[in-house]
Amino acid sequence: MRRLDLAPNLAIATLWADWLCQCGIEATVQRAFSSSIAGQIPPDQALPEVWLVDEQHYERARALLDELRARPSRQWWCRGCGECIEGGFEQCWNCGAMMPG
Template sequence: MLRLLTAPDIVQARIWCDLLCEAGFPARLLREHFASVHGLMPPTECNPEIWLEHEEHTDAARQLLEELKHLPQRRWQCRCGETVEGGFEQCWSCGGFMQLGQAL
């Protein structure tokens, strides 16, 4: 196993780990519950870590995480009248999806 990165918090770590696994890069989340010892240990030793099971996936996994940092941000108007902003393609209000050419 190879440590890929240290995440800033458990929520981000879980998202990244799940996305890596879904993309075919088996990964594990370690130090998941170390937040409770902040103040007793150095902070750099308490943050969650993502480890890859196969070292040969390192470059592709790093590239995937870099692409995730640059997802397109949109602002569009749903048919229900809701304005949706961010990287979302589905309306939180009615569940409708963004149509082509619908960005504001």
């Protein structure tokens, strides 16, 4: 096993690990509940970690994680309902219309 990265919180660590597993790289979240002892140890040591089961996948996992972190952020106006959509979304949350273009 090899540690891939620290995550800022448990939700992000879980999303990263799930993303890697969906891409065929077995990953686990370690130190998921260590934030409860953050006052007794340095805070950076209480952060959750994403670990790879097979360290041979490290380079590919690092590239996938970098790709996930670099998702584009956009702002566009929905043609269906006029809603302003911000972030990496390609579909309107309000009416379901797809991003133009």
